[in-house]
Amino acid sequence: MKKEEASRINCSMLLQHINQAVCFVGRVSKVHPSGKTFTAVDGEGKTVTVELNCCLEEELSGVVEVIGLVSNKGVLMAATYNLLREDRGTPFDLELYNEALKVIHDFPQHYPFEAAVSG
Amino acid sequence: MWNQGGYSESGMVGGYTQSPGGFASPGLSQGEKKGRTRSTQIIPCTVSQLMSASQADEAFKVGEVEVNQVTIVGIIRSTDKSMTYIQYRVDDMTGAPMDVKQWVDTEDPSVDSTVLPPGTYVKVSGNLRSFQNHRSMVAFCIRPLEDMNEITSHMLEVVQAHMALSKPQNTLGGGGGGMTAGSVSKPVIGGMGGSYAGASDMTNNGLSPNQNQVLSLIRGCPEPQGISIQDLKHRLGGMSLPMIKQAVEFLSNEGHIFSTIDEDHFKSTDND
Numbered sequence: 001m002k003k004e005e006a007s008r009i010n011c012s013m014l015l016q017h018i019n020q021a022v023c024f025v026g027r028v029s030k031v032h033p034s035g036k037t038f039t040a041v042d043g044e045g046k047t048v049t050v051e052l053n054c055c056l057e058e059e060l061s062g063v064v065e066v067i068g069l070v071s072n073k074g075v076l077m078a079a080t081y082n083l084l085r086e087d088r089g090t091p092f093d094l095e096l097y098n099e100a101l102k103v104i105h106d107f108p109q110h111y112p113f114e115a116a117v118s119g
Numbered sequence: 120m121w122n123q124g125g126y127s128e129s130g131m132v133g134g135y136t137q138s139p140g141g142f143a144s145p146g147l148s149q150g151e152k153k154g155r156t157r158s159t160q161i162i163p164c165t166v167s168q169l170m171s172a173s174q175a176d177e178a179f180k181v182g183e184v185e186v187n188q189v190t191i192v193g194i195i196r197s198t199d200k201s202m203t204y205i206q207y208r209v210d211d212m213t214g215a216p217m218d219v220k221q222w223v224d225t226e227d228p229s230v231d232s233t234v235l236p237p238g239t240y241v242k243v244s245g246n247l248r249s250f251q252n253h254r255s256m257v258a259f260c261i262r263p264l265e266d267m268n269e270i271t272s273h274m275l276e277v278v279q280a281h282m283a284l285s286k287p288q289n290t291l292g293g294g295g296g297g298m299t300a301g302s303v304s305k306p307v308i309g310g311m312g313g314s315y316a317g318a319s320d321m322t323n324n325g326l327s328p329n330q331n332q333v334l335s336l337i338r339g340c341p342e343p344q345g346i347s348i349q350d351l352k353h354r355l356g357g358m359s360l361p362m363i364k365q366a367v368e369f370l371s372n373e374g375h376i377f378s379t380i381d382e383d384h385f386k387s388t389d390n391d
Contacts, residue, residue, distance in 0.1 A: 005167065006212045008274075023212045038136045063267070067212070082238055088265040100274045107186060109182070110281040111274065113213050 005113045006067045010101055011046035012073045015094045024048060024076055025084070025097055031060055041063060043098025063092045078080045153182060155170070161188040161244065162284070163276040166305050169215035169247050172255050179247050184284040189247055189256070191217065192273035195239045205234050207261070209243055218255035240264040242273070286324075326370075333366040337376050338387040345379040345386035 006023040007013075010076050014022075026040035029047060035055035050066055063086060068078040082090050104111035164186060172179040172186060179186050193211035200206075203224055208216035235241060245258035264270070326334065336354055340346040351363050358366075367385060370376045376385045 007215045008212060010219045076207065084267040084270070085241070085265075086267070092267045092269060093271065096268065097271045100271045103278055104274055107278045109286075110278040111165055111213070112171070116165060 007113045008101055010044060010098055010103065011048050012044065013077070013101075013105075014048060016069050017070045018072050019071060020075070021067065021079075022070055022076070024050075024068075025063065025094070026066075027063050027094060028061050031056065040066070043094040043096075043101075048076050050054050050079050050081075050112075052081075062086060063094065089102040158186075159188075161190060162186050162192055163273055163280050164189045165213040165277055166191055166193065166211050166215075166217040168277075168281075169217065169256070170214055172247065172254075175251055179249075181281065186247060186279055188244070190242060190244045190273070191256070192240070192242050192270055193217070195235055195237050195241060197237055198234050200234050203378070207235070207241075207243075209241065217246065218253075219258050219261070220255060221258045221261055233265055235261065240267065240270065242269060276328055327366075329362060330366045330369060332358070332377055333363060334370055334387065337370070337385050338389060340386070341380075343386075345384040347385075348383045 004021070006021040007017060009017055009022045009024060010026075024040070024042070026042040026048065029039040029041050035052075036081040037049060037051045038060060040054070041047050050068070051071075060083075060116055063084040064081050066076055066081040068076050068079045068080075071077055073102050086092050092097075156342075162181075162184065164181065168181045169179075169186070169189065169191070170205055171179045174180075191209060191211055193209040193216070196208045196210045196216045198205065198207055200223075202223075203225065207218050207219045207221070210216035240263065242262050242264060243256060243258050243262075244260040245256045248255050248257055324331070332355060333351060335390045336351055337346050340350075348360075348363060348367065351367070352358075352360055355363060365377065371378070371385070376387050377388050378384060
């Protein structure tokens with residue numbers, strides 16, 4: 001799959017990105033016993049359900065960055081994910097990341113999420 | 120700071136080095152081009168900005184901002200090692216991953232030429248290149264992130280740098296050389312304290328419409344003792360006294376105005 005841009009969003013922005021590729025960062029909350037789905041909490045304390053296309057092989061915990069499509073029910077259909085390591089001293093500040101999200105969405109001209117036509 | 124004297128491209132291949140990840144202060148190399156002098160700033164960017172940058176000769180521009188040496192932060196999606204270089208594809212979610220080439224110094228055994236594995240988050244410092252319409256970067260430093268909060272700080276630095284460098288010179292008020300771009304009402308300090316107030320009311324200089332109105336009136340006052348809060352209230356019929364006081368407090372904290380004969384009289388710090 002040729003992936004292009006994936007807008008960085010939090011839970012509040014899910015429904016504005018239905019059928020679009022997004023990048024969600026949050027802390028893993030609960031993993032379903034089947035390993036096919038889990039919930040994650042964003043910097044505002046809101047929860048999203050993430051569905052994987054394959055089962056989790058190992059226990060998932062900590063801060064995860066998920067890239068996928070938003071279903072029309074607001075579920076994040078994950079294409080890929082990676083963990084943001086917190087084992088090197090400083091924990092990841094999710095609230096601060098949330099503030100940064102607001103900044104980049106307020107100034108899309110300075111943080112574009114698509115390759116605009118060059119001048 | 121970081122934009123003085125350029126950044127040497129030798130001896131920086133691979134490994135961790137002191138990366139100047141910060142943004143350059145405005146008003147330095149803008150419009151000071153002597154012949155073919157290349158800009159000596161290093162600008163934090165997104166991959167999308169680099170891909171859509173306009174090109175004139177050897178010079179690239181993101182909007183009005185000239186970019187040459189840049190930093191990006193992203194995750195390695197693939198690697199390809201050859202005898203003389205390592206090729207990475209670095210993804211920062213703003214578009215297709217960027218090709219990043221890092222030359223391997225085959226002569227020097229002390230230089231680490233270990234390939235960083237896919238899935239590693241890195242900060243890449245290097246030069247933007249275009250060859251046969253294909254954009255890529257040649258890196259002089261690729262550093263794996265230890266603190267993932269650098270992802271957040273890079274996002275903020277990109278917006279800050281491009282906003283500051285895009286501003287026309289004559290609206291940079293206040294003290295010389297400092298960053299006045301896009302000041303938000305309440306600064307974010309760690310995870311505590313204020314929150315970002317949103318940019319919906321912001322005008323070009325980062326002040327809300329109310330703050331701008333109050334500042335204009337204060338600036339326009341020729342008296343040595345400045346203008347009083349009472350005068351401001353008279354002139355700004357539509358603004359309540361608490362709102363005026365709030366604007367005055369903000370402007371004072373940001374250094375745009377100062378109090379004179381007493382706590383109710385203010386003058387502007389700008390030399391108009």
